[in-house]
Amino acid sequence: MASDSLLNEDELAALRALDTPTVCNALELVCPDRRGFGFSSEPMFCLDPSLPPLVGYAKTLTIRSTEPPEGNPLKTRLEYYRHLVADPQPAVAVIQDLDGDRAGFGSFWGEVNSNIHRGLGCAGVITDGSTRDLDDIAPGFQILARKVVPSHAWVHPVEIGGRVEVFGMAVAAGDLVHADRHGAVVVPHEVAREVPAAAALVGRREAVILEACAEPDFDVERLGEAMGQAAKIS
16 A cells, blocks of 8 residues: 555544544545445444544454364464554454354454554454453453354464455455444545545535424425535535
8 A cells, every 4th residue: 555545643533533424424425336335234242332433454354263273373363463563554453253153153352362452553353253351351442343252262363464354344454444333434545535524514414404303393395495405515
């Protein structure tokens, strides 16, 4: 990825100030062909809804837990951590569980691994696997997972840095991801800087309709008028 396509801290902060549905709304304006893909569409568990949105570049991994690993799992895990700290930064872990109907049988996430990730500069994970140790997760580390389980079983990394699919959302290593308690969305690099302004435009248009809804004589005719007024705002 070209360095000039990376967002600076102020640009990342502007995205972090938005919730994920608002980012999706903005993308409908600046990148309308993404309306039908690029976002999560399945239920997930959010560890701490009060945390700010995750915004960063995807560090991808696939895992399994239903069978013991082959080879040297420690070596593979260290290779994954090197992937996690490589450019681009900041990192968001995006991890697909390959165990099909048994995905999440054992958890990759708990007290130790969340502290490792936070210590390496990663703010959170999106995974269709599981989590555990809910009371002992590193403070400030966000987890969006499929479910909660008690054991890590034989959980181990499989492939590092490839393309994954979690919750119906395809993600490649290096993709810019925005996620919160509502779910996640991939933000195309080429429009990422346009998202805050587009979100503000959506907000101005919605405000006209919401104000009309609060009027004592609000009816369908007033709604149509407000919708027309909103559509003219640019």
